[in-house]
Amino acid sequence: MVKENSPAADHPATLRLRLRVWRQRPGQPGAFEEHELPAVPTSASFLEMMDLLNERLIREGKEPVAFDHDCREGICGMCSMTINGMPHGPLPGVTTCQLHMRNFRDGETITVEPWRARAFPVLRDLMVDRSGFDKVVQAGGFISVRTGSAPEANSIPVPKPVADEAMDAAECIGCGACVASCKNGSAMLFVGAKVTHLNLLPQGKPEAGRRAVAMVRAMDEAGFGNCTNYGECQAHCPKGITLDVIARLNRDYLAERVRAFFASTGKPRRGGD
Amino acid sequence: MGKPTLLGFLVSFPMSCSSCQCRGLSSLAKKAIMAVTGLVLVGFVAGHMSGNLLYFKGPEALDAYAKWLHGLGPALWIARAVLLVSVVAHVWTGIALAAENRAARAGGPAVEATRRASVASRTMPYTGIVLLGFLVFHLLHYTFRTVGADVAAAGDAGRVHEMIRLGFASPGVSVFYIVSMALLCLHLSHGVSSMFQTLGLRNERWRGRLDLAAAAYGWLIFLGFAAIPVHVLATK
Numbered sequence: 001m002v003k004e005n006s007p008a009a010d011h012p013a014t015l016r017l018r019l020r021v022w023r024q025r026p027g028q029p030g031a032f033e034e035h036e037l038p039a040v041p042t043s044a045s046f047l048e049m050m051d052l053l054n055e056r057l058i059r060e061g062k063e064p065v066a067f068d069h070d071c072r073e074g075i076c077g078m079c080s081m082t083i084n085g086m087p088h089g090p091l092p093g094v095t096t097c098q099l100h101m102r103n104f105r106d107g108e109t110i111t112v113e114p115w116r117a118r119a120f121p122v123l124r125d126l127m128v129d130r131s132g133f134d135k136v137v138q139a140g141g142f143i144s145v146r147t148g149s150a151p152e153a154n155s156i157p158v159p160k161p162v163a164d165e166a167m168d169a170a171e172c173i174g175c176g177a178c179v180a181s182c183k184n185g186s187a188m189l190f191v192g193a194k195v196t197h198l199n200l201l202p203q204g205k206p207e208a209g210r211r212a213v214a215m216v217r218a219m220d221e222a223g224f225g226n227c228t229n230y231g232e233c234q235a236h237c238p239k240g241i242t243l244d245v246i247a248r249l250n251r252d253y254l255a256e257r258v259r260a261f262f263a264s265t266g267k268p269r270r271g272g273d
Numbered sequence: 274m275g276k277p278t279l280l281g282f283l284v285s286f287p288m289s290c291s292s293c294q295c296r297g298l299s300s301l302a303k304k305a306i307m308a309v310t311g312l313v314l315v316g317f318v319a320g321h322m323s324g325n326l327l328y329f330k331g332p333e334a335l336d337a338y339a340k341w342l343h344g345l346g347p348a349l350w351i352a353r354a355v356l357l358v359s360v361v362a363h364v365w366t367g368i369a370l371a372a373e374n375r376a377a378r379a380g381g382p383a384v385e386a387t388r389r390a391s392v393a394s395r396t397m398p399y400t401g402i403v404l405l406g407f408l409v410f411h412l413l414h415y416t417f418r419t420v421g422a423d424v425a426a427a428g429d430a431g432r433v434h435e436m437i438r439l440g441f442a443s444p445g446v447s448v449f450y451i452v453s454m455a456l457l458c459l460h461l462s463h464g465v466s467s468m469f470q471t472l473g474l475r476n477e478r479w480r481g482r483l484d485l486a487a488a489a490y491g492w493l494i495f496l497g498f499a500a501i502p503v504h505v506l507a508t509k
Contacts, residue, residue, distance in 0.1 A: 032383070085386030092388075111384045118379040183390065185377035186300075216301050225377030226300045226370050228397065229467040230390035244476045251473025253301045 014039040015101060018109040019053065021065055024122050032111070042102040046089060047072060047079060049101055050112075067126040074098040074238065077173030080180070081126055082113040087177035087236050095175060095238045115180035119187070119223040130176050132222035133190060137174075139218035140211035141194045143203050156202050169196035171239040178233035178241075184225035189233035191219050192245030199252055209256030216253055303366050308471040310363040311464050315490075317356055318457070322497040329504070332434035339433040364405055371398040393463035400460040407453035414440060441505035451499045458495035462488045 017037045024030025040049050047069050054064035070078035079096040083089035089099040104110065112126065120128040158166075170193075178189035195212050198204035204211070227246060234243050298306075324342070327335040342349065387395075410420075415436065418425035427436035441447045465487035469475040475483060 082382045082384075085382050085384035086388070113382050113384070116379055116382045118377045180382075181388075183378060183381070183395065184374035185379065186374070216299055220300050223377060224300075225374040226304060227471075228370070228374065228394065229463075229470045230394050232388060232390050235388035242477050243470065243480065247470055247473050247475050249473075250301060250304070250471055254305060254473060257302070 012106055014041055015104060015106045020111040022113045023125055026124060040101050044101045045097055046099040047097045066124040072097040077175035080115050080176055082180055084111050087180040088238050093238060093240055115176050117179045117185035133174050135222050136191055136215050136218045140214040162200050166197050166200040169193045169245050172241055177236050177238060181232045181236035183230055184228055186227045187219050187224040188227040188246045189241055191215050192249035193241050195249045195252060196245040208252055209259060212249060212252040213256050303370055304471045306362055306366045308468040310359040311468050313359040315465060318494050322494055325501060326497060328501050335434045336431060367401055393459045397463060400456045403456050438505050441502040442509055447502035447506050450502050454495045454498040458491035461491035465490050
């Protein structure tokens with residue numbers, strides 16, 4: 001008799017799956033393509049499952065499915081698949097590469113789509129152009145002073161709670177799942193994470209307000225939507241970034257706009273009006 | 274790409290043109306407008322409901338309150354102007370944001386999955402539009418008094434209590450008011466907490482508390498407003 005909680009009971013060694021994969025060529029409309037996979041090992045990651053499909057497509061002389069991937073250990077932010085409507089799939093807190101096939105049922109139909117947002121146009125199949133994020137970072141995701149070589153670690157004291165909060169925000173890998181999960185196609189969680197990370201630390205403080213305003217402007221220009229506080233981004237973020245970073249972005253942005261509005265106009269010129 | 278709609282085009286055109294992506298106001302500025310005008314309206318419904326509850330104190334109390342309100346003169350007109358500006362800005366910005374967000378979503382995924390977004394948050398534009406319709410009807414009904422001659426006669430004579438009883442004597446009108454207030458409850462249960470987030474005055478510790486406070490406020494407003502048409506129908 002098989003014990004109820006043994007892996008063999010609910011997880012066979014292989015799964016029979018039906019995949020609905022989005023196929024799209026540059027400049028053309030896309031469509032779903034169906035594939036049967038008779039024996040996917042449950043130990044395979046989602047990307048390895050896609051590799052199995054591609055190996056078969058190549059053997060059959062067909063075009064493999066294009067998808068982004070790099071480190072395959074959950075830290076680079078390249079993999080980007082919407083699996084059954086969920087960016088990075090059904091398991092919270094992991095990227096697609098860290099999602100294993102044991103999280104799916106035998107006989108299941110899995111729908112795989114690219115990130116869907118106006119600001120992330122599809123390049124091919126499951127690959128999207130995420131340069132909108134680069135534009136946001138170019139607008140303010142940096143410290144504009146010469147930093148030289150690495151300074152002595154404790155020369156600029158940073159209180160532990162501040163360092164922790166900045167580090168939590170810095171965990172953002174810029175994968176874009178926040179945009180893909182947002183029903184408004186908004187990038188507020190990403191922008192909030194970058195602003196929080198830099199604005200909290202002493203090196204980033206002098207430019208905090210300017211950074212928030214510049215990054216929001218770049219975000220708007222890249223065609224991302226507006227936040228309506230759904231919270232879907234937090235629920236889908238593989239790194240568990242919270243809405244706290246969005247509140248901080250809102251706070252820093254509004255404070256800077258108020259400060260700029262009432263900024264000193266300087267001393268009156270001698271002899272002038 | 275998102276499905277373009279005539280309504281979406283008409284309202285988004287003056288604030289942002291999707292063709293060149295040059296937006297008049299930033300995303301966060303528009304959100305701040307929603308929060309601040311929302312706050313004005315949240316305060317207004319509380320005041321309005323408190324005044325309404327004088328209905329249960331009897332005709333003299335309610336009619337006297339109405340007379341006092343009308344006697345405020347310039348203060349009344351300033352309040353009306355602030356409310357009008359708030360409503361127009363809230364509705365206009367809200368519709369523009371909804372249209373922009375629809376376009377930014379580009380149709381969304383073929384399979385739609387929702388992990389956390391509440392029903393209230395996902396229906397904000399729809400509850401908002403119904404509430405705008407309700408507001409127009411409500412003003413025509415009791416302020417401009419163009420719906421029903423008996424209601425108008427009682428209102429013109431300053432007999433507010435009687436005007437309310439006549440107005441809510443129609444079950445259709447009463448049900449419309451009660452349903453609208455239920456939608457207002459839903460709208461507030463997201464809006465009141467969201468307002469704090471938009472102004473940067475929320476964190477994960479306060480989110481739960483503010484969500485609860487927003488839901489409680491929504492229910493309070495619903496019960497306070499709905500009690501009157503319910504009472505009128507029950508004692509007709």
